[in-house]
Amino acid sequence: MTAPSRAVALAGQRLRRDGVQLTLWIVGAAVLAAATYAGVQSAFGSDDARRSLLAAALANPVILLFRGLPSGAGEGAFVAFLIVPFLCLLAALMSAFLAVRHTRAEEESGRADLVGATSAGRMLPVAVTLLHGAAANTAFAIVVALALIAVGLPASGAVVTGAASGGVGLVFLGFAAVAAQVFRTSRAANTAGVSAILLAYLVAGVGNALGTPSDDLQRMESAWPAWLSPFGWAENTRPFSDDTLTPLLPALGSALLLGLGALASSRRRDVGASFLGERTGPAEAHPALRSPTSLLWRLSGGAVLAWSAGAVLAGLLSTTLGSVIEEIGAENPALEAMLARMSAAEGSLEQGILTTFFVMIGIFAACAGVQGIVRVRQEELHGTAEPVLAAAVGRERWLGAAVVVSGIAIALVLTAGVAGASLGIAVSSGEPDLYRSAAVAAGGQLVAAAVFAALTALVFVLAPRATLPLGWGLVATAAVVGLFGPVLGLPDDLSGLSPVAAAPVPVGDGTDIRGLWWMIGTAAAATVAALTLMRRRELAPGG
Structure with a gap:
């Protein structure tokens, strides 16, 4: 079997295994995006209502810790303010769990040994996992964009929204793939991935809260901490307002470097091993463990x-x-x-x-x-x-x-x-x-x-x-x-x-x-x- 054939076979196995889960993640995100637009029309249908809420958020920036980056009171920009961070969060969690499930978890269960016994080699399973995750994030971006277009929002902003969420997903796909090489158990790798996601979310929120508001309190310019976070990069694409993809360049660069790091790391360790070993436990259990x-x-x-x-x-x-x-x-x-x-x-x-x-x-x-x-x-x-x-x-x-x-x-x-x-x-x-x-x-x-x-x-x-x-x-x-x-x-x-x-x-x-x-x-x-x-x-x- 040639190398491309082996890669196709592994990719098919991953797709069959993940079909239902990925469908739930992607369709759920699209439904959430479309429903948010309907909710905005119902609860904040007037321009004055949206302006009032944005002014409240910019006048009290701590609110921005849990929302997006204000970019105007238009319907699309307001939807992006409410939903972009959560779409990015869903893409990031989907990607991190996918990466660990097909790398470290496979090694824990012993299934990686069966693949390793073939001519697949050490790097191919990680490479196929990264390609599989990239395809999942591409599908995530496309379906979210189509959902926003279907409800009547401009196509340019919808595409930027999808690209922003997919870009964040790619970053944490690479991060979790590296974590799977570093930690001994899938639980530790998943914990590292989720912790990094939540930390990045918080850093972006802090950067937005510390930013500079416009005079009319309708737009916020992020402070420097937001530019340290993939969530900050995604939010600064400003869908339905500026519609710029330039802030996603650091995300693509980071995803590429992390992916290459995961591939290189997989060559330098044995199957089942990790760069951080488990701690040695005490010789005798504590009485509390009886x-x-x-x-x-x-x-x-x-x-x-x-x-x-x-x-x-x-x-x-x-x-x-x-x-x-x-x-x-x-x-x-x-x-x-x-x-x-x-x-x-x-x-x-x-x-x-x-x-x-x-x-x-x-x-x-x-x-x-x-x-x-x-x-x-x-x-x-x-x-x-x-x-x-x-x-x-x-x-x-x-x-x-x-x-x-x-x-x-x-x-x-x-x-x-x-x-x-x-x-x-x-x-x-x-x-x-x-x-x-x-x-x-x-x-x-x-x-x-x-x-x-x-x-x-x-x-x-x-x-x-x-x-x-x-x-x-x-x-x-x-x-x-x-x-x-x-x-x-x-x-x-x-x-x-x-x-x-x-x-x-x-x-x-x-x-x-x-x-x-x-x-x-x-x-x-x-x-x-x-x-x-x-x-x-x-x-x-x-x-």
């Missing part, structure tokens, strides 16, 4: 701390921005109405802001909870579950330990969010009633996050192979509905299907319980079913 619960906590504790750190920051912003945005909302009825939908009609705008941020914190908590369940699936896949179950540990007790760890993780993340909110109230001399509001919002999100963890546990028992895609897919879908539902103008009945959006919220001096009872019932029923059915389920290391 139970499956403590062992799982030891394996998951670092990730929980990371989610908790994000929750503290979001909680702090939830109460320090409230008074500022309340003043803005009085001048922008569209913004006030959107925020009111996320709390309740009787609630104050400050409560609406707090509720909005606690939706984000609830998503962090759900991620921490799902990650705890996904961890046992990874232990099963890697064969490390067998030594635990060979001891006096039943299968239901093993899964029960994961459920307990997930519950602790959820509670810790939300407690961190309340702590951040309380600090913000104390620093900004906010209303004392906001302490109660933060506690109520956190309690509601705790129930919502428990639903995700319980459903993921049930999927783990019934369909082990679907644990990762379904567990994270449920969280991702709920996050889009919860965070973008009001912007997209989604019906309340549809938004209510997302646990993070249906969670109880503070309303004045009371509480709107919303979907509390059905969420408690769902979480309890799924947990009991998972633990009961686990007694009859055999280990499925490769299935």
Whole structure:
């Protein structure tokens, strides 16, 4: 078999394996882009409403930490301000997971040895993975552009939007491919990739927040930190305004260098080896590792701390921005109405802001909870579950330990969010009633996050192979509905299907319980079913 034939065969294998996942990433991004345009027309249909919101963002630059780069009040430019960073985020995550899945994860599972036993060589699998990822990002860019053109936006801006998101995806495709050469496990490589993505997102936000606004408060010129981040490069293409592709040149250059680095690194190490070896553990285990619960906590504790750190920051912003945005909302009825939908009609705008941020914190908590369940699936896949179950540990007790760890993780993340909110109230001399509001919002999100963890546990028992895609897919879908539902103008009945959006919220001096009872019932029923059915389920290391 010739080298081109081997490459085609490997590419076909990757395409068959990734077809469903890539379709969900790409089509989901396109639907989000098109729906954002429809939402802007509904919620910010007038030029005055869009100008007012942009002026609010530029007058209070900390808002830009979580949005794009303002480039004008036109419909297209306003859509780009809302959606470009999130499209880039989706492309980056898609690319990073793809790169690790076909490199380091293949080596962990032993499948890379089978490929290496042929005449493929060491570099070909990495090279094909990079080409496969480049094709996926090209498809991502094209489909997003077509979606924006289909809703009536100018083709030039749509093409720039697609190119910007695809360019960011290429950068992190190369970064994750290098991380897969450096780290010993796919978990470490994925963690490095996601951490780099979130850091780059934050650096771009800081650069935008520190930028120079125009006199009419409709446009922001990024400060230098934004130019250190692929997200900053993408946002400075300014779709539907300047429509320039020049800022993407650093992205293409970085992607090329990282790809070449991954290829060169693959030649200098053995299959299964890494440039950073695993740490040598102690000769004897700590007494705290005598139970499956403590062992799982030891394996998951670092990730929980990371989610908790994000929750503290979001909680702090939830109460320090409230008074500022309340003043803005009085001048922008569209913004006030959107925020009111996320709390309740009787609630104050400050409560609406707090509720909005606690939706984000609830998503962090759900991620921490799902990650705890996904961890046992990874232990099963890697064969490390067998030594635990060979001891006096039943299968239901093993899964029960994961459920307990997930519950602790959820509670810790939300407690961190309340702590951040309380600090913000104390620093900004906010209303004392906001302490109660933060506690109520956190309690509601705790129930919502428990639903995700319980459903993921049930999927783990019934369909082990679907644990990762379904567990994270449920969280991702709920996050889009919860965070973008009001912007997209989604019906309340549809938004209510997302646990993070249906969670109880503070309303004045009371509480709107919303979907509390059905969420408690769902979480309890799924947990009991998972633990009961686990007694009859055999280990499925490769299935």
